[in-house]
Amino acid sequence: MLLRREAPTDLPEVRALTAAAFATIGGNENREVPVEVPLLDALRDCEGWIPELSLVAVDAEDRPIGHVVCTRADVDGVPALGLGPLGVAPEHQRGGVGSALVHAVVAAAEARGETLVALLGEPAFYGRFGFRVSTADGVTAPEAEWGAYFQTRALSANGPAPQGRFRYAGPFGEL
Structure with missing residues (x-):
């Protein structure tokens, strides 16, 4: 496996692997196309898209087998990143x-000088990467019911992380 930036030629395979990965998760069972596929399309077209933070894992034939993205978000107007x-x-x-x-995209974010990455996900999985419930970093989730599933990781080597209410890139609000 090799990790690299997503290339334009990867898009069809990234869409297919995203559809397959999310086909049975979070209410997608009854959808023809999981919501994450059009979300990725919309993110690529929004001002929050950061090409350097759209990464793929590829197999020995250079075919994408995994994908992650961080997009521009904010915490009360201060730049932050949303992972996913x-x-x-x-x-x-x-x-x-x-x-x-996850390791690669967080490292790339830190190398860019970012101060905070947030996500909505399983605490047992993301906790091993240094993510913790967002309130521990003084960050309020966009939706209160997300509770412990809304997590942050402060990249303190780049300065103090912002505190306040988190807001994802625009397409997340259209879900």
Whole structure:
């Protein structure tokens, strides 16, 4: 497995692996196309898109088997990042692909000088990457009912992380 930036030629395979990865998750069982697929399309077209933070894991034939993205978000107007969606082709799940992608995108964010990454996800999975309930970093989730599933990771080497209410890139609000 190799990790690299997403290339324009990867888009069809990234869409397919995202559809497969999310087909049975979060109410997508009754959808022809999981909501994460059009979300990715909309994110690519919005001002919050950061090409350097759209990464793929590829197999030996350079075919995408996993994808992660961070997009521009804010905390009370201060720049931050929203991580997700993160998708891994079903036949490659539970093999370290998702973990490698999270490590890589957080490292790339830190290298860019970002101060905070937030996500909505399973605490047992993301906790091992330094994410914790957002309120521990003084960040309020966009939706109160997300509770412990809304998590943040402060990248303190780049200065103090913002505190306040988190807001994802525009397309997330259209879900």
